[in-house]
Structures are given as C-alpha cells and as structure tokens.
Amino acid sequence: MKLDPLSLRLFVRVVEDGTIASVAAREHIASAAISRRLSELEDALGTQLLVRTNKGITPTAAGINLTIMARDVLDDLQNIVTRMQEYSAGYRGLVRLLVNISTVSTFIPPLVKSFLERYPDVQLRLMERDSLSITEGVAENLADIGVFTSLPHSADIEVYPFRRDELKVLVRSDHPLAERESVTFAEALDYEHVVLRTGTHLRLQMLTAAGQAGKSLRYKVEVTSYDALCKMVECGVGIGVLPAGIARIYALSNTRTLSLDEAWASRELSICVRRLDALSPVARIFFDHLRAGC
Template structure:
C-alpha cells in the first residue's frame, strides 16, 4: 500500500476548501491532477471519501476520519523536518500563540520577554482571541498553543493547568457600594455596569448569572478592553467586573476594588495544544516555558 503525503495534503485541503478549483489554485496544481489523486485515494481504501455536488465537495464519514488521521501524519512529517533542521542551523523557528483578553495584558508579556531573551532565534506571534475561539482554532491547527479561561468546550485538544485568577468589582469612590468590602453579583445588578464586548467568556458568565438571579444586566457602556473598562468606571459611567490581575494593572485613582462573593469568581487559566508530543521544537520550548513559570 502506497500513501503519498502530497495526496493526503491535497485531500485535507479539499475538505477544508470545499472545492477542487480552490485547492488547485492554492497549491499551484492543475485541477485534473488533484481529482486524479483523490480518485486514487478512494480506490486505495476501497470506499467513497467525498460527496461531489454542484454546491461543492463534502467528506463522507470515512473521509472525515481520513482528514483527521492525515493531519496527524502530516504534522508528524513536518515535525521530523523541523527537528532535523535544528541540527543543521541551530535552534530557530516560530510559534503562533492565541491568548484571551485576561492573559494578554497580565501574565503573558513578561513570559514572552523571558522566553525571547533565552531563545532569540524563535519568533513568537501572540494574538488575542476569545476563549472559545481559542479552543476551536488550536483544534483546527490555526495556532499551536492557546491560553484561555477554562470553560466547557467540544474541541479535540489537550488542556494543561497554568494559573488562577479571581474576578473583582471595580467601583467609583463615590458609588453607593464603595463602602463595602465584598458584594454578591445580584447586588451589583441594582446598578449600571460597564461591560466587555459581546462574545467574551466573562460577558457570557455575567449574563448567565443575571438570568439565574432573575434580574437584567444593565449594560450602560460596552468596551473592548479592560483598560477602557477601568477608565469608564473612573469617570462614573458604571461599575465593572474584571480579573484581579487586570484590575491591579489598570486601576485608576478615584476607584475601589471589592471582592465578588460568588463561587464562579475564581477562574482558572489553562494552556491548550492539539497534542503536546506533536508540537514543533519551537512550540514545545514555549509550551514548556509556560508550564515551568511560577
């Protein structure tokens, strides 16, 4: 049985793109040649792998299984090349990391700095994404490593402990709650909030908690960063809920930080990868660097 890595790569690309024409243009291979390789794969395995219609191409159950197995094989082959390359020109490479809004402004900058100082030939691409999008992107091999707030997900990934954080309530000093040391979330719903944009895990948590409390979340202002959230609280546009690490960085004069007296206020940041043993050498170094951090 002969399996050609090029045929497997073209098959995976066709499953991703949905058309042979798009794959042919992307891979600079004639469309008939791509079709021929797909037919040869179906003949080799003795089963239909793709369903072809005038709307495009979709994988059969067997085809979907082959696409998953093929990605693993192609990852392993690419990993062999990368690992052998280390011997020829020293350690160099790149790693793509997705992090959520909480981590990107607190723990990640010093960790990236210390890593790059130790491995100056490795380029780290750090991009901010929502937690759920991070799990899906790492599962789809869009990025090698993700750092997100632990939440229910269906992605086929490995999840490793990283560090914990706690949500706090930030209020203006002249706010009715400013004399308190701790408040429940239900008590905060009596006042207007400054909230993060829709789609973030924290926003989703707050909406669920408001629904359980039987009160609406009065979102006075919506922002896209914790920096902006703190500034809005400072000028009296409402109160804000944010991780303690972010609150310490961005907290401004004229505000007070209160304890959020809820079980879900304690959150866990985790690291995710598709498979730790299949990471590229550069990604493995960064992964180990994160896990070794205090």
C-alpha cells in the same frame, strides 16, 4: 559542472598548510586521494590553481581567488547547517499563540519577555481571541498553543492547567458600593455596568449569573479592552467586573476594588494544544516555559 564541498575544503586546507601530506594526516585521507581531487578541481574549472614544487604547494592567482570564494561558500554551508540545527533544537522558529483578553493583559506579557530573553531568535505570533474561539482555533491548527479561561468545549484538543485568577468589582470612589469590602453579583446587578464585548467568557459568565439571580445585566457601554473598561468606571459611567490582575495593573486613583463574593469569581486558566507530542521543537519549549510556574 558540480563543485564538491569536500574538494573545496581540501583545496583551502592545502593552500593554508602548503603541503598535501599534512592535510592528509589531519583529515585522515590518503594523499593520493587528495591530489586526485585537486587535479579534478583544476580540470573542472579549466585553470591551474596550484603550483607544485619539491618545497611544497603555492596557489596561482586563480588559486588565491578561489581560496577566498571557497572560504565564503564553506562558511555559508556551515551557516546552513548551524541554522537548521537551531530550528531542530527549538532555538529558532515561529510559535503561533492564541490568548484571551484576560491572559494577554496579565500573565502572558512577562512570560513572553522572559522567553525571548532566553531565545532571542524565536518569533511569537500572538493573536487575541475569545476563549471558545481559542479552543476551536487550536483544534483547526490556526495556532500551536492556546491560553484561555476554562469552559466546556467540544474541540479535539489536549488541555493543561495554567493559572487561576479572581474576578473583582471595580467601582468609582464615590459610588454607593465604594465603602464595601465585598459584594455579591446580585447586589452589583442593581447598578449600571460597563461590559466587555459580546463573545468573551466573562460576558457569558455575567449573563449566566444574572439569569440565575433573576435579574438583568444593565449596561449602556460596551468596550473591547480592560483599559477602556477601567477608564469608563473611573469617569462614573458604571461599575465593572474584571480579573484582579487587571485591577492591579491599572490601579486608578479614583476607583476602589471590591471582592466578588461568588464561587464563579475564581476562574481556572488553561493551556491547550492539539497534541503535545506533535508540537514543533520551538513550540514545545515555549509550552514548557508557560507551564514552568504552574
């Protein structure tokens, strides 16, 4: 037995109005067609649902019970439609995001917060990766959107500008460089460093610059976060190179931040997608949100 949602809706309306004629006028359906649907509904359920008199129509005990259940069913069906419309409009859904350590510590958190305030029914799955892995991950559909430090890559992706950041040198207040306003990387290489883990774009930049300067990057401590890097510098383990935004966030009282006098200290951050026109509605809305301040 199949119950027709239209028949249930007409049944509820007739019970509410008490007449078929008023429902027929409101729904633009012939009275005979409504009457036939009600009779078919009673036949299908094998019980009398309505009492018809010259004064109107009233529900039987079974009809009252069906009215309650039918309202619930019709509400559920409307909720299905509403929910699916929210997905198609981008107001609900999942966005998978790959970000590098620099952006997840600086630019991304406030953008996520403002986005979720506007779209509270959207879920964001955020995963931190190194920049090269981000381009490869987006190309392989492991994520919808990637945010990374611009670098040469071979991934089949579309890349769009996002932000720029500046690299700084963090030193302890009693360090020999602490009285300087700026320093070249060659000068910084004369001292012990605290470095990020292997695989990060910053680590690669530093190793490349050290090779070009004819020096080695000296370090005894390797960390996985900028928080740990800053605390190691504060304790006097070494000096560190990090984005200006990170230095502002942690702003440790026993440290100083110096400008890094190198062209490569100014870095471009980018957003990548496989194809912009292939993004889901919710992913496209989040992409536009990321790009809004560019």
